[in-house]
Amino acid sequence: MEAIDFKKLLLEERKKSKKRSVKPPCNNDDDPNQSRLYTHQQDDDATTNDGLSTSPKAAVSADPPLSWQQSTKRKIPTWSYPPGFLSLKAVALKIICDDPPTISYSSTSFLHHPSNDQSSGTTQSARSSIDPINNSKSNEKQVSPSQALETWLARIPSGDSGIGEWKTMSFGKRRVCMFVVGEPQETTSPSAQRTSLQSSSSLPPPLEELAQELVEQGIFAPETRPNHVLLNEYQPGQGIMPHTDGPAYYSRTATLSLCSPVVMEFTPRQQQQQTIMTETSNKPMPPLQVLLEPSSLLVFQDDAYLEYCHGIPMDVWQDTTTDHCLNTSANQTIHRGFRYSLTFRHKKETCLER
Numbered sequence: 001m002e003a004i005d006f007k008k009l010l011l012e013e014r015k016k017s018k019k020r021s022v023k024p025p026c027n028n029d030d031d032p033n034q035s036r037l038y039t040h041q042q043d044d045d046a047t048t049n050d051g052l053s054t055s056p057k058a059a060v061s062a063d064p065p066l067s068w069q070q071s072t073k074r075k076i077p078t079w080s081y082p083p084g085f086l087s088l089k090a091v092a093l094k095i096i097c098d099d100p101p102t103i104s105y106s107s108t109s110f111l112h113h114p115s116n117d118q119s120s121g122t123t124q125s126a127r128s129s130i131d132p133i134n135n136s137k138s139n140e141k142q143v144s145p146s147q148a149l150e151t152w153l154a155r156i157p158s159g160d161s162g163i164g165e166w167k168t169m170s171f172g173k174r175r176v177c178m179f180v181v182g183e184p185q186e187t188t189s190p191s192a193q194r195t196s197l198q199s200s201s202s203l204p205p206p207l208e209e210l211a212q213e214l215v216e217q218g219i220f221a222p223e224t225r226p227n228h229v230l231l232n233e234y235q236p237g238q239g240i241m242p243h244t245d246g247p248a249y250y251s252r253t254a255t256l257s258l259c260s261p262v263v264m265e266f267t268p269r270q271q272q273q274q275t276i277m278t279e280t281s282n283k284p285m286p287p288l289q290v291l292l293e294p295s296s297l298l299v300f301q302d303d304a305y306l307e308y309c310h311g312i313p314m315d316v317w318q319d320t321t322t323d324h325c326l327n328t329s330a331n332q333t334i335h336r337g338f339r340y341s342l343t344f345r346h347k348k349e350t351c352l353e354r
């Protein structure tokens with residue numbers, strides 16, 4: 001069994017939207033936990049390791065080719081805030097799980113930087129050059145880092161490629177957008193030509209700043225600095241199938257959540273589900289839950305990255321926490337609204353097809 005990845009997910013969701021049926025390969029219809037577990041055991045051969053490359057098998061797929069090459073003219077919205085505006089210095093990551101002890105969470109990510117409160121020329125002129133979220137001038141200073149980031153995300157244009165532009169997933173209907181750092185390279189290889197069209201030498205300013213902060217906070221080492229950011233936009237009720245982020249990336253991921261809270265579930269991967277049972281029954285262990293609050297940061301790595309699937313139940317408008325929720329008490333109802341997530345990862349160099 002191998003892991004899901006961005007392009008794979010697009011292919012899978014397109015297939016499933018055609019079939020109008022969702023039947024996971026490991027399906028056990030009697031068990032809601034297993035029926036939510038989506039893995040890719042049966043057709044891993046067609047799996048690509050990332051959203052940039054196209055495997056020969058994927059290329060001969062019956063599905064129409066994905067339009068990865070169309071994103072040559074991205075209109076990335078400008079970011080007018082001063083450096084440091086998105087400071088993550090307040091991140092207080094805590095390990096929230098004993099087994100696997102590789103899930104960490106910080107309920108607050110952004111530090112309200114002191115310069116944000118000053119009426120310095122730089123800050124004020126930067127603010128006045130963007131659409132105010134609040135109407136009055138004096139409220140400009142009240143724009144929080146998360147509000148500013150939300151505004152920037154909302155301005156990213158839509159497009160078919162999903163690279164530097166929002167693409168609507170055909171099955172889940174959520175929108176996704178990917179930014180990748182990589183040096184363009186001249187080559188005659190078709191897949192590498194795609195890479196050269198899609199890669200850029202840096203992330204857009206707010207994502208670059210956040211990536212730098214994640215390094216400064218020790219969440220990523222300089223040598224595994226995030227070079228890949230996947231944005232997800234969820235309407236109320238939307239989710240993401242259980243998946244792993246895959247071997248194309250260094251096995252650590254940091255996800256910043258904005259807007260609505262939601263509950264993420266971690267489930268042991270398929271082969272483990274058959275052996276890890278609760279002591280009192282033959283049923284697989286219930287999923288571990290993490291409440292993702294607005295402006296929080298979730299980091300998971302190693303075992304949680306490699307041996308567990310993570311997902312957000314789909315077609316659910318409110319989550320109920322269980323006693324397997326790692327960061328809040330059981331029996332809480334979490335109403336889902338509109339939500340953004342920004343997932344930072346380090347894509348391994350070999351997977352950038354340089």
Ligand SMILES: O=C(O)CCC(=O)C(=O)O
Pocket residue numbers: 230232240245255264292310340341343
């Ligand atoms: O939206 C989230 O919090 C999770 C996103 C995710 O798992 C992914 O994009 O791989």
Ligand SMILES: [Fe+2]
Pocket residue numbers: 243244245310
């Ligand atoms: Fe993921």
